[in-house]
Amino acid sequence: MISLAFILKFIVAAVGAGTPLLFGTVGEIMSEKVGHLNLGVEGMMSVGAVAGFAAGYATGNLACAMVFAFLAGMLSALIYAVLTVSFMANQNVIGLTLTIFGIGFANFVGVYMIGRTGTNNWQLPANLIEQMKNVDIPFLSDIPVLGKLLFSYDPFTYVGIAIALACGWYLFRTKAGLNAQAIGENPAAADAASIRVTKWKYINILLGGGICGIGGAYCSMVINGGVWISDCVGGLGWISVALVIFAAWKPQMAILGSFVFGALRILKYYMPAVIPIAFFNMLPFVITAIVLLAASIRGAKGSHIPENLGNNYFREER
């Protein structure tokens, strides 16, 4: 009954469902690695969603949309960074307000644009929608099984994987990245070792926000097929925050984690309806619990929560 072709289609759909989570998770890891728990992922994604959508609407160019989504995500993360790094405000409160602000801002711009189009809907141009479709590379995509498995996703997915790998390399293979991790573990020690704490906090938080912004653009542009819908991120930012734990603060693991979560989110539509939907809705949480349990038993190196996560660093209090 269940054919190989059907399983391949399921995997393609699962990766599609996991892509926005990948951006959100990697973005949040970047921020948490310097000790800043940013609960504003949902808001930064929303701002990126509307900025990317607007840029795509204006230019009809996918790369341009991604760049603007990235910049807008950075800008919204800048609000968070200024308030928590420079002004030492409570990270949880600022993150939550950033979420509320971001969603409201995106919906506000969206409704304003819908009113201005004259057709009562805000839509991307057809040539951009064509660019967002799953790629079809000659020869490569035609390879049986492998072609479908590796070369049949939309451009966002490849960008997301590239960003995740780059962030993994940056955090674990470069001096700057290791320094940034030291800040998240013990900012006072890092400061004493002449690492510029404030500067690297800003850099990481802003990069993280930008990455979240691209994930938001995926929500508004791909998930909703180029038609603007209010609240388009729809809670994916929150799942991303949770996925950080699943990924054990490793961007490479986030690739696997987000695709597994994507699969879990769509499993209910691909399984026969004999099992109640509530069971499938519960699955991601069960899996997270199991992974946490396994991680703590295994005690893997480097896969623990940054020691100073959630605490602001005030030099004079050393």
Place this chain on the structure above:
Amino acid sequence: MKKILAFVCALAMMTALFAGCGNNNNEQPSNSGNEGGGAGIAVENIKVGVIHIGDPATGSGYSYTHDQGIVAMQQNLGLSDDQIVRKNNIDDADATAIENAMNECIEEGCNIIFATSWGYMDTCEALAAEHPDVFFSHGTGYKSNGTNFNNYFGRIYQARFLSGIAAGLKTQTNKIGYVSAQGSENGECTSGIDAFAMGVASVNPDAVVEVKVTNSWYDPEGEGQAAQALIDDGCDVIAQHCDTNNPQIKARDNNVWGVGYNSDMTAEVGDAVLTSVVWNWGAYYTTAVQNVINGTWVPGTNVENYFGSLADGLLDITALSPEAAEGTQDAIAIAEAAINDGSFDVFTGTYTDAAGNTIGCDGVMECNDGTTLEVDGTNYAAITKYYKNVVVK
């Protein structure tokens, strides 16, 4: 001090009293001109309140569709903008917010309040008792008090049957997908699926209707994913009972077809949408406000509920896409004529199609679990079983 206050109060009351008389005098001539002859309200004095669960400015979906109905009513009756009071984003699970919104409408002088979402029902009932001079008209529910609180809804299954014909003729894989917001326990969704499936069966007995449930009235991501799963399973027409365009967009992007719902989805998706099942709420809103204006509905007297049909113009299917199969228009026309002349009402009655087959279950529906269910045209909203060609995936 108290005496002065009392005097001022008395003065104010008297002024109000005279002002009231004055109004009555002004209204008298226009009332006597009306057919009802009773205590109607002049067109320029009527005020209409609307409670929306979402924001109509979002350009599509449930609240937008209702608001288009209000706009149509306003144009039909020539009301000015300040005669419409809109309360948007009123959560239908928040009793305090609903009550506040409705009280604000009443304070602003509304004569009739349309409450467009299911969850407003109980608040309507309570406030209708408190304010016997204001009409409360509640959509999609079942409660009413016969005097100043009614409910309105429509036979949307008629339009769904017609759209099923378009889907049944188009499919080549003989698998038609249906993204439903709620499972079989929800009669509104289930009766819609059954009517659609009957329409499919009337022209294509070999086709099955595969149903996937999102368990949410609004889940943009899930609605698209459910549609993709149906397409991956081989469905080549995707119908829907949910709020966003996403199932139709998935159909278009996979080079298959769809049947939209709520508003004409060709606007966003293009010709891949064979047709859309739509509500024209303006048909009811115009009738209702007209009834208040000409005194057909007077608070405290008999006010009937409204249950509109295809013939009333409350619901319809949109013009067929050029991609619809050949002969779709003719097949739909025969069924539509039978529905409009009353000989066939999807769950009751029968009609004869162009090939001479008798179509319709005539009150006894064969279910997909092998049993039969008696349906008489009044209990259709309580149907919790699927028609024989429906498969739940």
